[in-house]
Amino acid sequence: MTIKNIQVELTDKTASLSADMQFKSGNNNRIYFSVDRKYGKFIVKDASPFLAVVLFSCMKISENITIEGSVSEKLLKSTQKIMNLVESWNMGMKKVNIKVKQAVKDTINKKNVALFFSGGVDSSYTYLKNKKEGKNKITHLITVHGFDVKLENNSLFNEAITPIMNFAKTEKVEIIVVRTNIRQITDRYVEWEDQCGSAMGAVCLALRNGLKEVYMSAGVELTAMRPVGSHPDLDPLWSTETLRVIHDGIERNRLEKVRYLSDSEKMLISLRVCWRNKKGSYNCCECEKCFRTMIMLEAVGALKKSKSFNKPINLSILRKLYVVKTHLRHFRHTLEELKNKKTNPELAEALEDCLRNNEQNKLLKEFVRKARLMIGKIDFKYNNGRLFYYLSNKGVI
Numbered sequence: 001m002t003i004k005n006i007q008v009e010l011t012d013k014t015a016s017l018s019a020d021m022q023f024k025s026g027n028n029n030r031i032y033f034s035v036d037r038k039y040g041k042f043i044v045k046d047a048s049p050f051l052a053v054v055l056f057s058c059m060k061i062s063e064n065i066t067i068e069g070s071v072s073e074k075l076l077k078s079t080q081k082i083m084n085l086v087e088s089w090n091m092g093m094k095k096v097n098i099k100v101k102q103a104v105k106d107t108i109n110k111k112n113v114a115l116f117f118s119g120g121v122d123s124s125y126t127y128l129k130n131k132k133e134g135k136n137k138i139t140h141l142i143t144v145h146g147f148d149v150k151l152e153n154n155s156l157f158n159e160a161i162t163p164i165m166n167f168a169k170t171e172k173v174e175i176i177v178v179r180t181n182i183r184q185i186t187d188r189y190v191e192w193e194d195q196c197g198s199a200m201g202a203v204c205l206a207l208r209n210g211l212k213e214v215y216m217s218a219g220v221e222l223t224a225m226r227p228v229g230s231h232p233d234l235d236p237l238w239s240t241e242t243l244r245v246i247h248d249g250i251e252r253n254r255l256e257k258v259r260y261l262s263d264s265e266k267m268l269i270s271l272r273v274c275w276r277n278k279k280g281s282y283n284c285c286e287c288e289k290c291f292r293t294m295i296m297l298e299a300v301g302a303l304k305k306s307k308s309f310n311k312p313i314n315l316s317i318l319r320k321l322y323v324v325k326t327h328l329r330h331f332r333h334t335l336e337e338l339k340n341k342k343t344n345p346e347l348a349e350a351l352e353d354c355l356r357n358n359e360q361n362k363l364l365k366e367f368v369r370k371a372r373l374m375i376g377k378i379d380f381k382y383n384n385g386r387l388f389y390y391l392s393n394k395g396v397i
Contacts, residue, residue, distance in 0.1 A: 001058050003050045004068040008043055015040030017206050019050045021185065024063055033206040034179040042176075042210030044106075046070045051079065051098070052202035052238060053182055056229075057189035059083065059093035070102040072240040075205070082237050089227035091194060106241040108209055114176070115215040116200050117141035118148060119164050119272035121293060122217035125257040126248045128264055131171075136213060141168055144203060146180045147196075148275065159282055163270035163308070170266065178203055197230035201238030201245065208243040218249035224329060225250070255296050255333040262302035271308045285311035288323055292330050295351060298344060299337040315350040323358050331355055 005020040018032035031053055035042070047069040058065050076098070083095040113136045117123045130138050143164055149157045161177065168175040182199050183192065197216065204214045216235045220228060235247035252260065261267045276287035283290050294313050297303035303313075323331060331351060338348040 001054055001063045002066045002068065003047050003054065006045060006047055006050070006069045008040075008045045010037065010040055013037055015043055017043050017045065017049070019047065019069075021050065021054055023061075029185045031185060032179075032181060033203065035176055035207070039176055039207065039210065042207040044206065044209050046072070046104070047100075048072045048075050048208075048240070049202040049205035051075070052198050052205055053186065055079065055082065055096075056086065056093060056195050056198055057186050058096050059086065060189045062094055062096065064097040065099065067098070067100045069100075070104045071100055072205070073103040073105045074239065074241050076100060076103045078237040078239070082234065085233060085237075091227060106208065106243065109242055110208075110210055110212040112139045112211050113137065113213045113215075114140040114142050114204075114207075114211050116203075116217065117143055117164065117175075119160065119167075119270045120217075121254060121257050121261065121271070121273060122219055122249055124261055124267045124271065125252070126215050126217040128261060128267055129249075130215070138215070139173055140211070141173055141175045142178060142203065142207075142214070143175060144178045144180060144200075146178075146183060147199065149277070151179065151181060151184070153277075156277055160272055163272075167266060167270045176207070178207075192229075194229045197228075197235050198238070200230070201235070204238060204243060204245055205240070208240060211243060213244045213246060215246050215248045218247055220250070221253040222250040223253070224326075226326065253333060254292070254330050255299070255337060258293070258296040258302070259300045262297070262300045262305075265305060268297075268302060268306040269308065271306055283309050285309055286314065286317060288321060288327065291318055291321055292327065292334075295331070295334050295338075295347065298347060299334050299341070301343070313347060315346060318347075318350045319353040320357065321354050323354065328355065328358060 002022045003019055007018055009016045014034050015037050016032050016034040018030055020028060020030050022028045031050060033049065047067045048071045051067060051071055054065065079098060086093050087095055115123060115127055115138045117127065127138060143161060145151060145157045149160060165175055180203065182202065186195055200216050204211065216230055219230060220226065232247040232250055236245050239245045272282055273289050273293045274281065274283040274287060275289055276284045278284040278286065285294065294303060294309050297306050298313065303309065331354065335348060335351045335355065338344055338351065
């Protein structure tokens with residue numbers, strides 16, 4: 001893998017950082033990060049973000065990295081720790097050699113504090129906690145087009161970004177909208193769950209001339225921690241001499257975070273958790289993640305206040321819902337809350353049925369899960385995930 005031809009391009013409306021990525025196979029891709037022109041001064045013209053982009057992919061296919069450009073000296077040293085950590089997780093990634101033209105220390109001191117903000121439970125929790133308790137107040141929200149929402153789907157992204165922009169305006173914080181094609185290249189090699197942290201790290205590194213600290217919100221609480229792409233031991237390693245990356249929120253589980261948010265109507269209005277986006281919906285109210293969040297909101301008495309979920313909880317669908325093994329704990333936490341409060345016995349009963357169904361026929365469910373995972377890998381590797389997104393949009397999966 002060779003990283004070369006690093007360029008910054010300015011237009012009347014945008015500023016972008018891009019570089020060529022050439023694999024040994026001959027595949028040549030140009031990866032870019034694009035922001036509004038006024039954030040052009042945040043961009044650093046070096047290879048640090050592109051190293052973060054390709055590191056896990058190269059570890060997956062055992063391909064050494066040559067960089068025709070400079071990187072942060074601290075980041076370069078940290079890549080050895082990153083590779084040691086990820087290799088120890090037995091995720092099919094092996095250490096590779098990295099050859100860099102020049103390692104340079106970052107020297108520009110900044111004052112801005114940013115948060116990756118999708119409108120989901122985790123990032124909403126981090127924002128609200130920082131507002132109440134933080135010493136360094138968040139000044140910027142970073143929202144990325146090309147992570148959860150495909151670059152081609154402008155209509156869905158516009159729908160998703162509108163409440164976030166309204167929220168940022170009322171909170172008097174700035175919002176940095178980043179467009180990047182990272183996933184169009186890296187999804188061929190590494191699952192999103194395993195690379196989400198490095199992708200966010202790449203965005204941080206691209207914009208680090210304007211950022212002192214960046215928060216990445218934890219998706220897994222400390223008591224359930226497992227090897228995953230965004231991890232408290234991994235995320236801070238994307239820091240440089242003048243940029244501090246913070247993994248935040250491991251102290252509370254998801255139900256506790258929802259309870260923390262339940263009194264904030266501002267946070268509830270913009271809440272978006274859906275990965276399925278059935279027929280372009282903001283929250284489809286039918287996928288596992290939507291159900292997970294809706295039943296928690298109901299358990300803490302806040303579902304009616306969250307206008308972003310425009311359908312009631314469908315108990316018949318909930319009973320039959322397939323839940324990924326690592327997410328079952330969220331449903332158990334909610335069931336315990338419902339039983340203690342005794343406010344919605346019908347929901348508690350349906351949730352018990354859901355958990356019971358997921359406990360039964362484990363072998364069959366695991367076989368189906370692995371089969372879907374294998375098909376998904378092939379789809380993302382050779383078809384850029386088009387089949388997945390098509391079936392998701394149609395509500396088939």
